[in-house]
Amino acid sequence: MSTVTQTDCLAWKLVSRPAADVRADHFELAKVDLPELQDGEVLVKARYLSIEPLLRGRLMDRSSYAAAVHPGEVMTGRALSEVVASRSEQFKSGDIVEHWLGWREQAVVNANELRAVETGPWPISASLGVLGSSGLSAYLALTEIGQPQPGDTVLVTAASGAVGALVVQIAKKLGCRVIGVAGSPEKCRFVTSIGADATINYKTDDVESAIQQAAPDGINVFFDSVGGTIHDAAMSHLALHARVVVFGTMDFYANPDRPDTGPRHLRTILVKRAMLRGFLIRDFEDKVPEALSRLAAWWREGELTAREDIRKGFEKAPQALADVIAGRAQGKVLVEVN
Numbered sequence: 001m002s003t004v005t006q007t008d009c010l011a012w013k014l015v016s017r018p019a020a021d022v023r024a025d026h027f028e029l030a031k032v033d034l035p036e037l038q039d040g041e042v043l044v045k046a047r048y049l050s051i052e053p054l055l056r057g058r059l060m061d062r063s064s065y066a067a068a069v070h071p072g073e074v075m076t077g078r079a080l081s082e083v084v085a086s087r088s089e090q091f092k093s094g095d096i097v098e099h100w101l102g103w104r105e106q107a108v109v110n111a112n113e114l115r116a117v118e119t120g121p122w123p124i125s126a127s128l129g130v131l132g133s134s135g136l137s138a139y140l141a142l143t144e145i146g147q148p149q150p151g152d153t154v155l156v157t158a159a160s161g162a163v164g165a166l167v168v169q170i171a172k173k174l175g176c177r178v179i180g181v182a183g184s185p186e187k188c189r190f191v192t193s194i195g196a197d198a199t200i201n202y203k204t205d206d207v208e209s210a211i212q213q214a215a216p217d218g219i220n221v222f223f224d225s226v227g228g229t230i231h232d233a234a235m236s237h238l239a240l241h242a243r244v245v246v247f248g249t250m251d252f253y254a255n256p257d258r259p260d261t262g263p264r265h266l267r268t269i270l271v272k273r274a275m276l277r278g279f280l281i282r283d284f285e286d287k288v289p290e291a292l293s294r295l296a297a298w299w300r301e302g303e304l305t306a307r308e309d310i311r312k313g314f315e316k317a318p319q320a321l322a323d324v325i326a327g328r329a330q331g332k333v334l335v336e337v338n
């Protein structure tokens, strides 16, 4: 990788939109300007990039709750950076901050675009995983929408992923019976090792009959990060008054052009008096401090397993995203910037 001067730095730009699979060659490394610091601004240096499935949505030319990235633009994304120079009262050199400045080694940014990150005797990377978006979303979506009660049966899709694995463990802590769905024997073994009572390998099992067998009395809480045919199979096995957390759409990311047509569930929702609701953390901001303190307490006591899949080197970002979307990751994927 070439050296940069103080007036520019390296960034990954989108070259072309992926049609289906994401590949490293959809991105190119480029120099971007690093303007002089003005009052109210800080210079930040990236420490970790958060590589997460929602970035796939930003590569699509469709409207969503966030803007798309266009070819020629710097790739967007959440990151943790260190402040290296500051002309703002809000931050000083050495502070760790979270932001959405994307895949750039450095940036000059207005301090108002940064969120201070609490540091302590734990790796700062946790602030992007178990103590960050993954953990907070897992906890709040499960407790606020899923409303699990002791003895409930909870079905979790993408159960070996960064969020799913935490949902499995939190649901167990809340006294539920948990069924995890994952895509390989190794992933199913991992999901069992963190406490799931039953697992389903959606690539080899008949998902519908496996759900019937694992949840003969029906599913009380369906935490769905996937959609598609697994969603349809689970919807046919809801218990009375079930809660369905619509959390993620991994199947859509894998098959963006497949129409969203499967069995329609209106009769099930009616007959089971089920509740189905989408989750975005912005609707639960007031609950974040409580969620964070609960997660932090569990995690520091060693009661939560939170795997990290750390790729060392800024140059690894595009391949890391390709691996996340293809299900080749082992936990929360982070790129550690040198």
Ligand SMILES: NC(=O)c1ccc[n+]([C@@H]2O[C@H](COP(=O)([O-])OP(=O)(O)OC[C@H]3O[C@@H](n4cnc5c(N)ncnc54)[C@H](OP(=O)(O)O)[C@@H]3O)[C@@H](O)[C@H]2O)c1
Pocket (backbone or CB within 6 Å): 052, 053, 054, 133, 134, 137, 158, 159, 160, 161, 162, 163, 164, 181, 182, 183, 184, 187, 202, 225, 226, 230, 246, 247, 248, 249, 250, 251, 252, 254, 279, 280, 281, 324, 325, 326, 327, 328, 329, 331, 332, 333
């Ligand atoms: N609503 C929110 O606020 C919010 C917040 C964070 C994340 N999310 C969403 O939640 C989902 C999971 O996020 P994450 O960070 O846990 O991701 P992750 O760690 O990358 O895990 C995602 C897992 O999904 C599975 N998967 C991929 N394609 C699939 C398919 N077609 N069918 C079934 N499973 C498939 C893969 O495992 P297998 O090998 O088992 O297939 C993969 O490991 C994503 O859709 C993400 O966008 C939503």
